[in-house]
Amino acid sequence: MSEQEKQELIRRALDARKKAYAPYSHFQVGAALVTEDGSLYQGGNIENASYGATCCAERTAVFQAVCDGKRRIKALAVAGGMEGTEPADYAYPCGICRQVLQEFAAADMVLIVARSVTDYREYSLEELLPYGFGGESIK
Numbered sequence: 001m002s003e004q005e006k007q008e009l010i011r012r013a014l015d016a017r018k019k020a021y022a023p024y025s026h027f028q029v030g031a032a033l034v035t036e037d038g039s040l041y042q043g044g045n046i047e048n049a050s051y052g053a054t055c056c057a058e059r060t061a062v063f064q065a066v067c068d069g070k071r072r073i074k075a076l077a078v079a080g081g082m083e084g085t086e087p088a089d090y091a092y093p094c095g096i097c098r099q100v101l102q103e104f105a106a107a108d109m110v111l112i113v114a115r116s117v118t119d120y121r122e123y124s125l126e127e128l129l130p131y132g133f134g135g136e137s138i139k
């Protein structure tokens with residue numbers, strides 16, 4: 001992935017963050033991902049008065065892709081922070097989202113955790129979820 005492509009994906013994550021529904025935590029997260037065929041999907045966190053029913057931004061984006069028949073994610077960018085502010089820190093995917101990504105990640109998926117278009121960190125899924133449990137574990 002080129003630097004320009006990464007920055008574009010972060011821009012899309014920051015855009016998706018604007019539509020996050022987070023009236024309880026006021027922590028707004030946006031995610032954007034690109035699938036193996038080059039399709040783009042976005043998502044924001046969607047909270048619920050019954051807190052446990054909340055869906056994280058990453059999973060919102062992943063589920064949009066899967067619903068559209070795209071099951072291999074090449075790269076995902078995520079950015080989060082308190083509403084009304086730019087992300088103050090890197091918002092790392094939670095454990096559940098890491099597990100969901102394990103299911104649909106391309107072998108070399110790039111995970112980008114961004115504070116801004118130019119300030120970001122990059123990881124492999126293996127770094128964020130070592131010894132992960134996947135489909136091959138139950139064959």
Ligand code: THU
Nearest residue numbers: 025027029045056057092093094
């Ligand atoms: N959140 C995400 O959207 N992604 C993560 O990986 C971590 C947490 C959301 C869930 C909740 O709406 C808010 O951030 C505070 O936990």
